[in-house]
Amino acid sequence: MTDVGQRPQRRSDALTKAGIVDAAIEILDDGGAGALTFRALAAHLATGAGALYHHVANKGVLLSTAASAAMTEVLAAAGSADPAASIRSVTVGVFDAITARPWLGSQLVAAPWQPAVLQLFDRLGSDVTALGVPEPAQFDAASALVHHVLGVASQYDAGQGLDPAGGGRSGVIASSASPLVRPDGGRYPFLVRIEQQLVDHDDRQQFEAGIEIILTGLGALRRGAATGEDTDRGTGS
Amino acid sequence: MTDVGQRPQRRSDALTKAGIVDAAIEILDDGGAGALTFRALAAHLATGAGALYHHVANKGVLLSTAASAAMTEVLAAAGSADPAASIRSVTVGVFDAITARPWLGSQLVAAPWQPAVLQLFDRLGSDVTALGVPEPAQFDAASALVHHVLGVASQYDAGQGLDPAGGGRSGVIASSASPLVRPDGGRYPFLVRIEQQLVDHDDRQQFEAGIEIILTGLGALRRGAATGEDTDRGTGS
DNA sequence: ACCTGAACACCGTTCAAGT
């Protein structure tokens, strides 16, 4: 976002893990996940590649630390007193962050149970609890919400290095001709039928619709607590 | 599954794309995503690495073709006359395939809108239609189901090459001490509270619970078709 | 046309050598 590629000369202050992660995020925001290499990062910080290993163990922790920092930002900005509104605010906040920073989406789905995912899980777990979902179902409920977010995240990590057939939700699929033909030469009957929606739809709106579907499902879960103690107050905290 | 590393000598028949993909799947099943390199694949087929490029454009299409083949298997084996049962059968079928072949999970979340995902999307879209979800909501409904599957897929791709903090759903998190401490030193109140469930829970069962939550939400969607034509028969196909 | 395999342009990571 800010200035990148500037000042590749000076190196007065000592290296810090925080400083390295900040620089990494700058590179990620500016050039995407593919732009982050230890050589580029070292050049950006005017140091040698090996120096970085004194502060971060490897590229994995660098990326998961960056993702965790981004998630902390999102969670700090989102929330509401009403549990359902809070769930909407948090999940949409993550969605917006992922569209603004595709590297975040890639990283969230790349490493299971990394800090950023745990942070999100914990927050949604608290919201789900406040929503009145009974204890035994809270874990499943939070899971469903996290999976929805991660599923969407996985659709936004393009750019990277693999399938050249990818390239953008609308563009590739909507272009009518070849992409709607299966590898075996068959067709996709459902996708062909709703093709116009594929072209016209708004990803963010569709994401929100998915959250509403889950919230509706959770509402039924809340009411139908067949096994439960009748009101369950007193577990404190 | 079968024999790997055998017969690295003979090469009588000509190379085929299908044969290359089959060999790739064998390597993936046997050694995981990290084991598939063009050098290993060439050795397995007793040919040179460059020869492979006469049949597959790059590693991306190799992986997405392999994933598509695996998805075709799953979809052929799954299904039911009852729409809801079919959705359960298809999604659980994909879940089982992902746990059996972690490389499939990695690949599904690595490339957006690849053939394997389109196949799944199309199938779930048809099921959702048969379930009675009204036309304008069918796309959102199928999306929600696909995202749930992909979200789970993203939690299974460990093994690979990044965060060494990962390592297994139960093991890492459940070990009580450090993993439940946030990067900023704080704690995860929700996760700490349900820690025992984290240890005890069954991933497959939790996946099914998520599908049930979504199915419940879809049920409400089906009833509340406020905009709709009253019965909507006749769109044929 | 298909195949070969050395070569190219990268990676992440290590490590002797400096300060």
Next chain:
DNA sequence: ACCTGAACACCGTTCAAGT
């Protein structure tokens, strides 16, 4: 202790040369 930067062990991909 921290930093340097060349070197190592890989990658995916290309391409002259063979058949």
